[in-house]
Amino acid sequence: MSQTPRSPALRVHQYARNDSWVVAAEGELDAETLAPLQQALEEAAATRPVVVFDASAVPFADSSTLNLLLRIHRTTTLRIAAAQPQLLRVLEITGADMALALFPSLTDACKAAAS
Template identity: 75%
Template sequence: MPQPSRDPALHVRQYACNESWVVAVEGELDAQTLPPLQRALEAAAKNWPVVVFDASAVPFADSSTLNLLLQTHRATRLRIAGAQPQLLRVLEITGADAALALYPTVTDACAAIAS
């Protein structure tokens, strides 16, 4: 039985919040859909000392996403906001949750940066 096709498009929004840059995405993250997020995070890391990744609308993320987040973390101060259970599980299993700053919301991540 053929698998239903899914929309590989990833919707990326970006905006300033306090003294940081927020990169918000909507959609599933895997090797096929990751390039727009990768471009956004790389540009943000070059231009902002703190980057907030809003993962609140990401129902699925694979190991390629984890790799990108760790690369971004090495390039700037990365905050992850609103991670959904599946992404949180990937971070916990790999131990990345101990290295990355996790916040329940973008507001919390931005407030932590401002204080």
Template identity: 70%
Template sequence: MPPPDRGPALHVHQYACGDSWVVAAAGDLDAQTLPPLQRALEAAAMTRQIVVFDASAVPFADSSTLNLLLQTHRTTRLRIAGAQPQLLRILEMTGTDATLALYPTVTEACAAVVS
């Protein structure tokens, strides 16, 4: 029996934005799809003081994503940009929206970090 359709694969790309480094993900985030994002955030945190996670193309995220964001927050100044309603709900339900810096867009996250 073939595995269930999990939807599109996760795509991760990275780029500089002022003094910060943006790690952008597109697709659902769960324990199975998270490793590429985890590698990208860990590498960015090792070389950059400020990392912006662009979540604008992430329609679904589970608790493994929350754990990764908190781990990244402990090692660098993490900003989350464009979080979709489902991720925002997890952040609000766990109270981590008060701990993590949330911005509507990458542009605003980068501007806040640079200023």
């Protein structure tokens, strides 16, 4: 019996940049891997007025990610930086791209947070 290969573990990094707090994820985001990102975003949203989610190293994100981003958006100023095409497509299909602040790069998202 063969097993379905698991995607590599998600890595999450956090740091201050300009007047915002950056939470960067590396890896695929789904219900099984989302916990570290969820914890980091929830903690940042509870203590920071501006949170930037750096999605530049996220090749895949499912509906659990969308749900998390919308929940965080309701609790702080959330900016999404450098989302890859698959995540952008999910946001567009659901209309979430109209509610969330999307930026083409981390630099743009952090500049917007500083102004």
